[in-house]
Amino acid sequence: MGTLHNLQGPRSGVPIEIRNVSKLFGEDTDKPFRALKEVSVSIPQGQFISVVGASGCGKSTLMLMVAGLLERTTGEITVDGRSVTRPITDVGIAFQDHLLLDFRTAFENVMLHADIRGLPRADVERRAKELFEQLRLTHAMNKYPRQLSGGMRQRVSLIRTLVHDPAVILMDEPFGALDALTRLEVRTDLESLWMRRRPTVLFITHSVEEAVGLSDRILVMSPSPGEVIDDIMVDLPRPRPIVLGDAPEFAAYVDRIHRQFERLGVLHGVSRLPKVAGAA
Numbered sequence: 001m002g003t004l005h006n007l008q009g010p011r012s013g014v015p016i017e018i019r020n021v022s023k024l025f026g027e028d029t030d031k032p033f034r035a036l037k038e039v040s041v042s043i044p045q046g047q048f049i050s051v052v053g054a055s056g057c058g059k060s061t062l063m064l065m066v067a068g069l070l071e072r073t074t075g076e077i078t079v080d081g082r083s084v085t086r087p088i089t090d091v092g093i094a095f096q097d098h099l100l101l102d103f104r105t106a107f108e109n110v111m112l113h114a115d116i117r118g119l120p121r122a123d124v125e126r127r128a129k130e131l132f133e134q135l136r137l138t139h140a141m142n143k144y145p146r147q148l149s150g151g152m153r154q155r156v157s158l159i160r161t162l163v164h165d166p167a168v169i170l171m172d173e174p175f176g177a178l179d180a181l182t183r184l185e186v187r188t189d190l191e192s193l194w195m196r197r198r199p200t201v202l203f204i205t206h207s208v209e210e211a212v213g214l215s216d217r218i219l220v221m222s223p224s225p226g227e228v229i230d231d232i233m234v235d236l237p238r239p240r241p242i243v244l245g246d247a248p249e250f251a252a253y254v255d256r257i258h259r260q261f262e263r264l265g266v267l268h269g270v271s272r273l274p275k276v277a278g279a280a
């Protein structure tokens with residue numbers, strides 16, 4: 001039987017080292033495709049790091065290699081000092097699609113982890129109930145996914161990602177299917193859950209605002225084949241407010257990243273508002 005960490009004590013994530021990692025798909029064919037140039041990133045334990053970049057630049061490829069679900073072409077990845085050579089286990093993974101099972105209630109969906117990983121059910125149950133309460137979802141525990149709104153389903157999926165208290169969390173555009181308001185709400189939920197136990201989070205998003213709202217650090221990637229072209233420490237206090245737009249420090253980070261995209265030709269269009277006659 002697996003073990004669950006002492007859920008009362010402090011628990012933080014583990015460091016992740018990515019050194020000279022690249023990916024070539026179809027290596028053995030006459031048309032190999034370079035999805036990722038060499039990437040090197042040192043992620044300290046407990047850091048919340050986001051990756052932003054144009055569609056197809058290799059964000060998911062990088063994440064899958066960290067998870068041990070995809071072989072790297074060159075380089076080395078270690079999680080907590082151990083080389084990743086097979087799927088890592090002390091991990092919670094979340095994708096855009098919430099992937100809940102229709103025939104299980106929200107609670108039973110969350111408990112799937114206990115069943116699959118052979119964790120002590122009573123401990124996981126206690127932790128699951130706590131998380132449902134924190135996310136204001138206790139009333140939804142015994143409902144089926146079809147009876148829940150999109151935001152509720154995604155929060156249940158968040159609970160399932162976190163319930164076994166993983167040291168590493170990998171999230172690939174987890175809020176992409178949500179409406180803008182729900183997305184803000186779930187973002188602050190994720191931040192508050194992360195702040196309690198501080199796992200190491202690698203978060204992929206298309207939303208620059210979301211990355212700045214959540215992260216300690218943001219990697220900006222170039223278009224395909226991807227490489228890290230900016231590595232930004234986000235020095236903003238936590239918890240961050242749900243609406244960040246007005247804060248000039250927040251806007252400065254967003255602006256910096258948008259300008260990188262503009263420079264890379266990822267963002268097109270009018271880059272400056274036209275001057276209004278008489279305006280200062």
Ligand SMILES: Nc1ncnc2c1ncn2[C@@H]1O[C@H](COP(=O)(O)OP(=O)(O)OP(=O)(O)O)[C@@H](O)[C@H]1O
Nearest residue numbers: 025026033035054055056057058059060061062224
């Ligand atoms: N198994 C594969 N075989 C061949 N090419 C692949 C494979 N998986 C991904 N690719 C290609 O590698 C590139 C990077 O894909 P990846 O999914 O990592 O990008 P991404 O940045 O996550 O994109 P998005 O933001 O759209 O999800 C893309 O051009 C994709 O088509």
